[in-house]
Amino acid sequence: MKIWPNILERHGVHARHELCDGSFLEAKQTLHEELDASLVSEVDQDSDLTAYTAYVADEYSDEEDDAPTGAVLEILFSNRRSLAALRYDNPDLSGAFIEWVSCSTVEDALVAWRKKVMAKYTVIDGDTTAINNQRLDT
Structure with missing residues (x-):
């Protein structure tokens, strides 16, 4: 997936190899303990971690x-706060990075994240309507 260079620069990350276009299947719920400690720590210092569900x-x-x-x-993702923190880890990048988005569902979080970080939109399986609607809103 083609990520905006300024996003990578802001996080001190660079591409080791060209990133291929990709898409995510539906996010699966998991335990906080299964996530990387950097994501859990960032959310925990900003707010009550128990308000967030892990995916x-x-x-x-x-x-x-x-x-x-x-x-x-x-x-x-926090339904109560309509907010999500997303950590993208790709072996073709020098490191992972975390971005926050406003959203009403975890599916909306994926769309909002892609809109925020991607230099080139690709289709999220089953969610083209949401992408098209967001493009019209901008």
Whole structure:
């Protein structure tokens, strides 16, 4: 997936290899303990961690017959606060980075995150309507 260079620069991350286009299947609920400590720590210092539900979504290549890219998106989503912190970890990047988005569902969090960080939109399986609606809003 093509990420805005300023996003990577702000987090001190660079691409080791060209990033392939990919999409995420639905996020699966998991335990806080299964997420990277940096994401849990960032959310915990900002607010009450118990208000957040943990999710994980694997990225699959749009170019290579849906092969896994090795990239993972970890999500802490708060329905009460309409907020999510998302940590993107891709082996083709020098490190992972965390971005926050406003959203009403975990699915909306994925769309908002893609809109925020992607230099080139790709389709999220089953959610093209949400992307099109958000493009019209901007």
